[in-house]
Amino acid sequence: MGIPSETPLRLLAEACNAKRIPYELFNQRQQESWTVTYDFRLPGDGMLSNGTRQLKLNDCTGLYLRTMDHTQVPEYAQTKKQVGINGMYEKLFQLIDSESDCKITNPPSVQMSNNSKPYQSQIIKQYGLDIPDxxxxxxxxxxxxxxxxxxxxxxxxxxxxxxxxxxxxxxxxxxxxxxxxxxxxxxxCVTGFNVRVHVVGQRAIATKICSNAIDYRYARAEGKQTTLEAYDLPAHLAEKCIALAHGLHLPFAGIDLMITNDGRTICFEVNPSPGYSYYELNTGQLISHALADYLAN
Structure with a gap:
């Protein structure tokens, strides 16, 4: 569910095609056509429709949620059905927050831990990873x-x-x-090299990032450089990252680490809706294929 042209959604669709995994795309640009049927007494029997196909949530193996704020979708300002769309999203989020057989990455309620960095830091410490002073x-x-x-x-x-x-x-x-x-x-200000760990189910896919910028995401804007490469994450760190992600009920998460020059492993935060495509396209690590496998099996 999301904008088809957005790279994380596009790469996942391509991975499903490559693996011959059947899927149904819910294009958020066409959210006016979406309908949701939800009964809190039988949540697994909830129905989703994108206007062309109707699916029972329990009949789906997985759902990748990559929606943006629906009021910011360009078509929303032009429709007369805003009230209906708002009600549909209320039902949608109630449905995917309820218990079902479908694996969902990631429902809105579990993404809330990222809304408070101090709270999330306390959880990170509980799972044996250091945090910066x-x-x-x-x-x-x-x-x-x-x-x-x-x-x-x-x-x-x-x-x-x-x-x-x-x-x-x-x-x-x-x-x-x-x-x-x-x-x-x-x-x-700790120094060393950054590591992004994408946890996908029980897998941990690590990427080493070397940059001369404080925030490597914006290195180019500052005229600085960033290089990315696959990283062999030690087993004990992979176990901690997987445990942390699942402790936060995030089966798909992006965990930001730094291996410091003085030998520490610092964890900065856990991203509940990671833009994994940046790492995949720069390293060739098939994170989208791992995500497809997780959702399909």
Whole structure:
């Protein structure tokens, strides 16, 4: 379910075609045609229709949910059926949050853990992975006291809203008084190389990322470089990542690690709807095929 042209959805469809796995595409650009029948007493008998085919949820082996905010789909602003579409999504999310035989990656309710980075950090620690030393504050003096402990520090959002990770520099210090309006998360600036681990069911597919940017996702925008390659993740780390993902009820997750220069393994966060295509297209690692296998079997 999602926008067919978006790369993660496209790659999964191509993987299903290559493996001859039958699937039905729910094109979100045509959400006006979708219908959902849901009875909380018999959730597995709930029905989904994309306007051309009707499916009982229990008859599906898996569902890949990659929908965007439905009110931001271009066609939504042009339709007179907005109330009906809103009601349909309420039923849809109730249906896929209920118990069924269908494996769903990932229902909205389990994605909520990513909405609070401090909460998620506590869960990460419970599964035996280290987290960076951090300070969450709206107090300027407290922030300066924390940053004085380290040669360098970074700052980023506390919520699940994407933010660009930045190193604290002179310009940031000049604006530090503004944190009184909104708490900010400061962390020790650890050095080493990043590892993205995609957990797919009981598999852990790791990618090593080397970059001279603080946030490798935006290296090109800063005129810096990033290289990606397949990484042989030690078995004990793979086990911890798999346990962490399933502990968060995320059978498909993107876990961000750093192997530090001083030998630590730091876990930054767990992404409940990973844009895995960036890693697959840069390394040839067939994450989409692993996802197809998981959903189909």
């Amino acid at each position: 951090m300070c969450i504050t709206s107090n300027e003096d407290e922030a300066r006291e924390f940053m004085a402990k380290y040669k360098a520090a970074i700052y980023k959002s506390i919520s699940g809203t994407r933010s660009i990770v930045k190193q604290v520099d002179e310009a940031a210090l000049q604006n530090l008084h503004k944190i009184k309006y909104c708490p900010v998360q400061f962390q020790e």
